[in-house]
Amino acid sequence: xxxxxxxxxxxxxxxEFDDDAIxxxxxxxxxxxxxxxxxxxxAIDAAFDEIDAAxxxxxxxxxxxxxxxxxxxxxxxxxxxxxxxxxxxxMARLGHRVAARIEACRVPVIACVDGFALGGGLELALACDLxxxxxxxxxxxxxxxxxxxxxFGGTVRLPRVVGPARAKELIYTGRRIGIEExxxxxxxxxxxxxxxxxxxxxRETIALVAxxxxxxxxxxxxxxxxAAGRPTDEAVELxxxxxxxxxxxxxxxxxxxxxLEKRTxxxxxx
Numbered sequence: 001x002x003x004x005x006x007x008x009x010x011x012x013x014x015x016e017f018d019d020d021a022i023x024x025x026x027x028x029x030x031x032x033x034x035x036x037x038x039x040x041x042x043a044i045d046a047a048f049d050e051i052d053a054a055x056x057x058x059x060x061x062x063x064x065x066x067x068x069x070x071x072x073x074x075x076x077x078x079x080x081x082x083x084x085x086x087x088x089x090x091m092a093r094l095g096h097r098v099a100a101r102i103e104a105c106r107v108p109v110i111a112c113v114d115g116f117a118l119g120g121g122l123e124l125a126l127a128c129d130l131x132x133x134x135x136x137x138x139x140x141x142x143x144x145x146x147x148x149x150x151x152f153g154g155t156v157r158l159p160r161v162v163g164p165a166r167a168k169e170l171i172y173t174g175r176r177i178g179i180e181e182x183x184x185x186x187x188x189x190x191x192x193x194x195x196x197x198x199x200x201x202x203r204e205t206i207a208l209v210a211x212x213x214x215x216x217x218x219x220x221x222x223x224x225x226x227a228a229g230r231p232t233d234e235a236v237e238l239x240x241x242x243x244x245x246x247x248x249x250x251x252x253x254x255x256x257x258x259x260l261e262k263r264t265x266x267x268x269x270x
Contacts, residue, residue: 013043015050021059022206023051030067036120036152037076041094044124048101056269060206061109063102063128065121068195071113071137072121077146088151095120095152099127103225106218108209110202113137113188114195118176123152126161129221130205133179133188134198140176160228161187213251213267 012029025047027034051058065071075091083091102109102124111117111125113133118140125131141154149155150171159167162185170177182188190205192198209217223242227235246252251267258265 012037012040013047015047017054017058020203020207021057021210022203023047023054023058023061025051025061025063026066027064027072028066030069032076033070033073033116034065034067034121035073035076036095036124037079038091038094040076041091041098044098045094045101048098048105051105055106058107059210060107061105062112062199062202062206063109063124064112064199065115068115070116070121071111072118072124073116074119074121074142075151092151095123099123099153099157102127103221106214106221108206108217108221110205112198112202113139114198119143119150119154120152123150123154123157126153126157130189130202131187132190132192132198132202132205133182134192134194135179136194137179137182137188138176139178139182139187140174141171142174142176144172145174156229161185213249213255213265214269215249215251215267216246216255219246 012027012034014026014028016024016026018024025044027036027040027044029035029040051061075095080088080091108130109128110130110132111128113125113131115134115136116138117125117131117133118138119142122139122141141150141158143150143154150158154171155167158170161167162170166185177185179188179191183191190201192201219242223238227238230238251265254267255265
């Protein structure tokens with residue numbers, strides 16, 4: 001039986017642990033196109049508190065937007081009107097805190113984009129391990145049209161994904177791109193015809209990942225996040241450290257033994 005939904009600090013964000021041990025974080029503000037207010041960001045942060053607490057029984061996380069029109073159409077512009085620079089700083093730090101929580105999650109996090117992923121919505125997706133999207137999806141960093149710049153990591157993570165030149169072009173122009181260009185740029189890992197296929201595909205990926213060593217997946221994610229943007233010599237040392245540490249795990253011993261004995265490994269899920 002599917003576990004009941006958990007309502008976090010804001011009613012617009014729901015967390016559900018389903019029968020497949022997948023945590024689904026739903027941003028449910030369809031009238032505001034799921035815009036990220038401070039309350040919504042706090043609620044996403046709280047959802048990851050619960051996900052981290054249940055880490056041993058969670059195989060992956062999906063972040064989705066409700067309503068069928070948007071993943072997240074951006075930050076809540078109405079809430080930003082009249083804010084002071086100090087208040088802007090607090091909101092930016094909150095957005096970065098949420099992005100860091102997503103990157104620090106031990107299991108894969110997939111942004112399931114169906115519709116608009118603009119501004120803060122694209123930044124939220126960029127913090128995830130994978131971006132899957134429907135053909136109806138649109139992406140962009142339009143902050144300059146409001147006299148702002150990306151504040152939740154767009155200037156940092158977008159260049160890492162699509163390259164500096166394309167990131168500058170997208171940020172400076174504020175233009176939107178569709179699914180074809182998003183896939184070609186490497187922003188979207190997989191595209192799907194509709195929402196049902198999107199969610200099914202994301203679940204299939206998490207099921208494939210869950211066949212592997214949880215400790216190795218967590219270590220690989222930790223190195224990938226930490227190495228991004230660092231000089232090669234520093235990044236190489238991070239990888240060596242992660243590789244070395246893996247030799248001290250039960251999962252490594254089990255994985256190697258299973259390979260040599262030609263059997264399916266029984267990795268620890270604790």
